[in-house]
Amino acid sequence: MKAVELARNYDPKDFEERIYEEWKAKKEFAPSDSDKEHFSVVMPPPNVTGILHMGHALNNSLQDIIVRYYRMLGRPTLWVPGTDHAGIATQNVVERQLQKEGLRRQDLGREKFVERTWLVKEKHHDIIKKQLEKMGCSCDWDHERFTMDEGLSRAVREAFVTLYERGLIYKGKYLVNYCPKCGTALADDEVEYENVPGKLYDVRYPYADGSGYITVATTRPETMFGDTAVAVNPADERYTAVVGKELLLPLTDRRIPIITDSFVDMEFGTGMVKITPAHDPNDWECGRRHNLEAINLLNPDGTLNDNVPVKYRGMQAEEARKLVVEDLEKGGYLVKVTDHSHDVGHCYRCHTTVEPYLSEQWFVSMKSLADKALQAWRDGDIVFYPKRWENTYVHWMETIRDWCISRQLWWGHRIPVWYCNDCGKMIVSRTDPDECPDCHSHSLRQDEDVLDTWFSSWLWPFSTLGWPDRTPDMERFFPTNTLVSAYDIIFFWISRMIMASEEFIGKAPFHDIVITGLVRDIQGRKMSKSLGNGIDPIEVIDRYGADAMKFTLCYLAAQGQDVMIDMDSFRLGSRFANKIWNATRYLLMNIEGRNLVEVERSSMTVMDRWIYSRFNDAARTISEAMAGYRFNEAAQAIYSFFWNDFCDWYIEASKGRLLHGSDAEKDVQVSILMDILEKSMRLMHPFLSFITEEIYQKLPNHKGDVISSSYPLYDAALSDPEADSLVSLLQEAARLVRAARAGLQIAPEKKLRVVIRTAGRTPSAAFMEEEAGLLASFMSASSITVDTDGSEDIKGAMPATGPGFEAFIFVREAIDVEQEVKRLEGEIKKNEALLEGTMKKLSNDNFLSHARAEAVEKEKSKKAEFEDKIQKAREHIELLRSF
C-alpha cells in the first residue's frame, strides 16, 4: 500500500462544508429502503424570525447524534426539519422594520403586510437552513416543512373544524391576557410574571347614605371606574352589618353594593376588596358568580375609553393612575400609600405589561384532550428522559385551563370561520365557502383573527408527514420515536402535541421525550440577546469546527442538567478532534509498503486482544448509554477509548513491532491498527461526523461512506477479561517505574535496568517476560529481567511494589536515599490507614454475617494487599539504608 497524506494540521474548514455537500448529493439523509423498524424524529421547528442560538445547537446536535446512530444501525431513518412562522414574534419584526420607515402595519393594509412578512420569512429561513447545514445536521431536506405551507395550513383547518364539530372549540366574551403593544390576546402560558415594585393605595369609599366610609386597598386605582361592587369575606364578622349597603364610587356618581365572596382574604389589607370584573381575573370570576356588570375601560391600544370620566380618556393606564391618585387625594379619599412589590404579567414576546382585557375570543376546551394525554402517559405510551419531568407534565395536564387560540394579528393561519353579512349565520368550514347555506347570500366575511402559532405547531409530528391524508410517510414514519426538546416548552408544545395526536389520531406522537437542559453562560445566566452573553454557534464552528461543537455539547449534556459554557469550553472537542487527526496521520504514514492481512485471533498478542476487548467495552457502553439518552456517558466512553486506550497504550505499544518486527509482523500490526481505526471511525461517527467521514474515506480498508456504514456493536466473542487484567498489570508496572523515575527526576534518555520479581511462575510473570521489550520501552529501561525465584541480585536497586510483583530499579547514582525513605514512609502511612478501615470491617461480626460474600472476600484480599505493601515498604526502607 501507498502512504496516504493527511494535512499537517487539523482544520475543519478544509472539509466540513465539502463533506456536507457530498452527503446531500448522495441523498444520505433520506430514509433507506430497509424493512427494519423505522426511526423517525421531527425537529422542533425554530422560529423563522431569529437566528439559531446555542440552545438550538445543543438540541440539534443531540438529535443528529441519535439519528446518525439509528441510521447506522440499519433502520430507515427520517429526521424532518422545518421552521415555525412564530406569529407574534415575526409580526413584531416586520412592524419594527416599518416603524423605522415611519409606517404602521395599517398603512400597508393586511395583504401587503402579509406579503412583506413572507419576504422576511424567506430571508430568515435561508439563514437558519444554512446554519443547520453548517452544524452538520443530517435531516432530510426533501422533507422540510413550514408551519404555514399549504399542507400544514390544510392540517390546521382540519384540526380546527374537527374540534369545532366535536364541540371542543367555542367563541365567547371573556377576560383574556392582552398585550396592548402587540395588540393581541395571549394564552395564559404566554404571560411571564415578574416581580416589580409598586404601591398599594388605601382608598375611602363613602357609604351612599353618608353614614361614613369604608377603606379598600388597590394597586391599580385607575381601574376604579370599572368597579361594580366591593366584596368582603362572608365569615368576616367585622363587616357582617354592612353587607348589602351601598357605596358611592369616588370621582363618579355611581353606586355600588357591598357583597360577600369567600375568595376575599380577611387578612390582607382591610379585608375589603373592590371588584373590577373587566380588569382582574379574580374579580371577573367573582363578578360571574354575582351577576355583576363588567365595565371595560380600555381601548385595544391600552388607552382609557369612554367609560371613564372625560378628563382621563385617551390616557395610558400608568399616566391616568397618577392623575386619579392626585384627584383622590384632593377629594380626601386617599388614606395612605405603601410600597408593595408584586408580580405583574408581561408579554413573553415584547415584554409589555399585560392587561386583563374583556374581549371576544376563540377557545379550545382542554379537559377532555388533557384526559387522553394523561392516559397515554399512564399507559406508558410516552416516557420522559429524565423521568422527573413527568411530574411537571401530569401537574399541568391536571390543572389545565381552556386555551385561548385567537390572536388579533395578521401573520398566521386565518381562523376558518365566516359570517354571512346578510343573515349573520356563522360558517365553520374546511374550504372557503362562497355562499351562505341558510340564505344563500354571497356576501360573506372571514373572521379577522388568526390562530395562535402553537395551534399549528401542536400538529407538527403528523402534519409534516402529510396528515390529514393517509400518506406513505404517515404509514411508514408515524408515530415518531424520539422528541428532543428543552424543558421551557413542555407546556407550550410537547404537552399539546400529545393532546393533538391522541385526539386526532388516537396515538401518542412519539414514545421517548428527551428533555435537555438550557444552555447558560459560565455564570449560570440564561443566554439572551439583552444580556449579550450569548455564544453564536456559527462563531464556534468558525473557530473550532462543527465536530468540536457537537462533541463538546454532547460531552457536557448530562441528563437534563443545564449546560454552562463559554467559548473556551469548546476546546475540549477541538483538542479531541485534533488528537484523532494526528493519530490517523501517523498511522497512515506507516502503511507505506505494507499489506493488509486477515489476522487470526489465535495469532494475536495479548495487547492485540486487549485493544479489541477495550473497543468492545466502549461499544457496549455507548449502546447502553444511547438507549437511555445518556449522551455524556457515550461521549466519555469514546474519548477515553480513543485517547487513553488506543493512542496512549496501543499505538505506543505497536511502535516496537512497527520498527523492529519482521515484514510479516509489520503487516499484522498495520492490519490491526487499520482495523481498529476503521471501527473507531464508525464508532465515533454520530458524535464527530465530519472528521470521521474525512478520515474514513482515506482508509485503505474502508467501504463506502462512514455515514452509511454499520455501527459497531458489542460482541461477546471479543470480550477478553484475561487480556484486560494482564494489560492492566503491565500498565501498573509501567506507571510504578515511571513515577519512581519522575520522582527522582531521572531524564528519559537515561535507560536503567529493571528487575521485576514475582512470587513464582505466575501467568503475569509469563506475560511480563513475553512483553519484556514493551515494558522496557514504557519504562525507559535498558533491560527487563523477570525474576520468578528471587535469585536476582537486587542490591543497590530502588524498590517499588505493585499488585503481585516488585520492581527494582537500578538508580544508584541518581538516588536520594532520605527523600526516598520519606516517600516510602508516606506510603506506609497511607496503607496503614487503608488497612485500618478494612480491619474495622473484618473484625465486625455483623459485617461478616450480613455483607455479600464477594464483599467479604474483597475486604480480605484488600487486607492482604495492604499488609503486603506495608511489609514491602518496610523492607525497602531497610534495603535503601543498607546501600
Added chain:
RNA sequence: GGAGGAUUAGCUCAGCGGGAGAGCGCUUGCCUUACAAGCAAGAUGUCACAAGUUCAAUCCUUGUAUCCUCCACCA
C-alpha cells in the same frame, strides 16, 4: 403556597451502598517515529450541614442552610 433541581478538586461538572473521578487550571520533567492543541509524573477534597436507616453512607430517609428553575396566588 406547591413542585423540581443544585451543593463533590481553584473552575466547569461526571459518578456511586463497599478503597473519592474527568476536563481545564496548577507544579515538575520531557520537542520520545503523529499530536507542545502533545507525552510523562504530581499536588489539591471534613463529597454543604445535622440526625437517622444499614454490617457499611459521598450515595438511601428526614430535617437545616444556601442557590436556581417552574407552577399557582398576590386587592
